[in-house]
Amino acid sequence: MSVPVTLLGLLERQPSHGYELKREYDAYFGRGKPLPFGQVYATLSRLVRDNKVEPGEVEPGDGPDRKRYAITEAGRAEVEAWLDEPVDSEPYLQTVLFAKVVLSIMLGRPATRYLDAQRAAHLQRMRELGELRRKGSVVDALLADHAMFHLEADIRWMDLTEARLSSLADVVNQ
């Protein structure tokens, strides 16, 4: 999953310190794999360099960095483009799919629109794999089946997530 764009998404919700960003990232996206502080600040530095984030004045207080970072228009555009573009339909996408749904809700964007686009992209890939299965060798068919079952699992997850969007929104926006 893309850490920079996820941090940008969290910053679009509201300006934030590095520490708060890490805490939010770990709560929603870092299950079992917290984001190291070093990676948070290195990523923020690159985002500042690329004009996607701007740092505020240093605020008094404890801790290594008390700057409050805010997203720029270029950063918003990157988040928008990332959310709108379905990811390539490959197996093992659950962390990216999950991140897009959660960030869509956080940012008040229609998660169903993203889910529809991703479902359509998955089905298109499944059509291609179906052709391979029908026209290829048994080995091709088995490999295609493997990929299709994973894509099918993603789609079932999307269907279930769509049914649970209001519950998820209650948790994410509380």
Place this chain on the structure above:
Amino acid sequence: MRAADLGATVALPTNVIEACDVVRSFGETPALRGASLAVARGEIVAIMGPSGSGKSTLLHCLAGIYRPDSGEIWFDGKRIDGWDEDSRTRLRRSAFGFVFQFGQLVPELSAADNVALPLLLNQVKRKDAYVRAFSWLARLGLEGLEGRRSGELSGGQAQRVAIARALVTRPKVVFADEPTGSLDSLTGEQVMDLLVDSARAEGTTVVLVTHDARVAAYADREAMVRDGVVVTHQKVWAGA
């Protein structure tokens, strides 16, 4: 507004069946709230959506089984939603084929009888009807099973009989509602292969309702139904 009414300057495929702004309720419960869907000749379209979204109701309205409360259903250039029950029954017998989840074969009849039945109802001579029924059963790999009743067939075999029965009249449209819903993965795949290959060979349009992504992937495109309307998926990302 029908897709064909958009104007001659727009290149559109020839639609064989179309629902325009269809509303249908069951008592106080709305099932369709303005659903529109146009299906081109020879196209295979999967109607998908959550349980209770109205996808089966849309299929039944397109097939002339339900009459919409409002809106229009067009088939082959003719508006059919106002037709009386007898006219719609004749249309279904002559122009449509049906495959449902559990086959819905007549249990007292043999496989051959079931396949010949729609031909006999269409006044085809008995001998011709059975020749065509045997031919379709053989085409679907059921040679030797013509005399078996549905209770003596496996689920996959019964669905293949149902496909033969749906296609034997050379319909313009086959409507399939969860055609593999009662089958295991491999048998379901074989049934879909046969349904799609046969329909494509005959140039038959297929409208199928499914919640199964693997089944939907057989279609040329999918139409999502949500809360009684068809949600047209449009690419929203840059460069689309």
